Amino acid sequence: MKKVLSILLCGVLIAAAFAGCSVNGKTENKKLSIVCTVFPIYDWVNNVLGDTKDSAEVTLLLDSGADLHSYQPTADDMIKISGCDVFIYVGGESDEWVENALENASNKEMQALNLMDALGDKTKEEEIIEGMQVEEEESEDGEEEETEYDEHIWLSLKNASFLTDKIAEALSDADAQNKDKYLANAKSFKKSVDELDAEYQKVVDSSKTKTLLFGDRFPFRYMVDDYGLNYYAAFVGCSAETEASFETITFLANKVDELGLTKVMVIESSDKKIANTIIENTKAKNQQVLTLDSMQSTALSEIKSGTTYLGTMKNNLAVLTEALS
Numbered sequence: 001m002k003k004v005l006s007i008l009l010c011g012v013l014i015a016a017a018f019a020g021c022s023v024n025g026k027t028e029n030k031k032l033s034i035v036c037t038v039f040p041i042y043d044w045v046n047n048v049l050g051d052t053k054d055s056a057e058v059t060l061l062l063d064s065g066a067d068l069h070s071y072q073p074t075a076d077d078m079i080k081i082s083g084c085d086v087f088i089y090v091g092g093e094s095d096e097w098v099e100n101a102l103e104n105a106s107n108k109e110m111q112a113l114n115l116m117d118a119l120g121d122k123t124k125e126e127e128i129i130e131g132m133q134v135e136e137e138e139s140e141d142g143e144e145e146e147t148e149y150d151e152h153i154w155l156s157l158k159n160a161s162f163l164t165d166k167i168a169e170a171l172s173d174a175d176a177q178n179k180d181k182y183l184a185n186a187k188s189f190k191k192s193v194d195e196l197d198a199e200y201q202k203v204v205d206s207s208k209t210k211t212l213l214f215g216d217r218f219p220f221r222y223m224v225d226d227y228g229l230n231y232y233a234a235f236v237g238c239s240a241e242t243e244a245s246f247e248t249i250t251f252l253a254n255k256v257d258e259l260g261l262t263k264v265m266v267i268e269s270s271d272k273k274i275a276n277t278i279i280e281n282t283k284a285k286n287q288q289v290l291t292l293d294s295m296q297s298t299a300l301s302e303i304k305s306g307t308t309y310l311g312t313m314k315n316n317l318a319v320l321t322e323a324l325s
Contacts, residue, residue: 032056032175033084038068039298040154041088043309048168050185052178065299069094069238082106085174091116092151111170118166124150126236131251135239152237156222157197161190207324211259215275216266219294234274244274253281263323268293290323292316
């Protein structure tokens with residue numbers, strides 16, 4: 001299993017750090033201690049906190065721009081989780097280390113919120129579509145591979161609205177004194193999210209083009225499914241592949257020609273090599289490369305510079321509008 005050595009080391013360090021003592025972040029620090037794994041969760045939490053932020057300490061684990069899929073918790077990260085009041089995480093395959101962290105938590109009253117569990121049947125399996133390059137994985141002892149679910153749940157505004165309520169509930173359970181404020185702040189934030197969701201639908205409804213083509217990984221399945229869009233891509237959203245095969249390039253280039261697409265999409269971390277190679281193999285060879293931000297590696301420095309979840313989704317809407325024009 002990936003990350004096993006790191007997890008074992010963290011477990012030992014946590015046991016040593018907390019042996020013989022009882023830590024409760026809320027009572028010891030007099031602040032509600034909240035730990036989030038990724039940027040969208042961190043942003044949602046801060047919106048639910050609203051004007052109570054000064055009475056809470058919110059930690060973003062992936063604060064340096066590390067990709068969700070390659071993140072490995074440090075001993076310090078595990079210690080932060082161990083004593084916090086509320087821990088909120090995505091809950092996909094990349095979070096398989098969380099079980100160990102929760103088992104070793106010193107605060108047994110912690111509110112732990114798995115967002116994919118909260119979504120239930122709204123979660124989506126990773127999807128292999130026509131032309132997509134399949135990542136080869138070896139199964140152990142001939143066992144059937146487990147179903148993999150798409151972890152990029154925050155790229156659906158509908159999910160964001162639904163999960164905001166779940167976050168408000170978790171904070172209320174940990175801090176009943178501020179429950180009314182949390183619920184009111186959640187309602188206000190959801191209103192902005194729902195309004196932006198309606199703007200997305202309006203753009204899609206008025207667009208002639210209904211297909212996106214990615215020369216890249218594709219973490220936007222939740223988004224396209226929300227608005228009934230079609231897509232083609234080189235890889236699934238969680239793929240570690242960086243080189244596309246001749247067959248994949250040829251298929252995607254032919255699809256650009258067939259559909260008359262004028263834009264080829266990439267995500268924010270792309271070097272655009274695959275997208276440009278696709279374009280070079282089309283008939284027109286003049287398509288524009290556009291970038292959608294998946295927010296899976298947003299750093300704390302960007303947040304301090306003003307990056308927000310709604311701001312990023314508004315920027316993505318502007319790009320989507322251009323892509324579908």
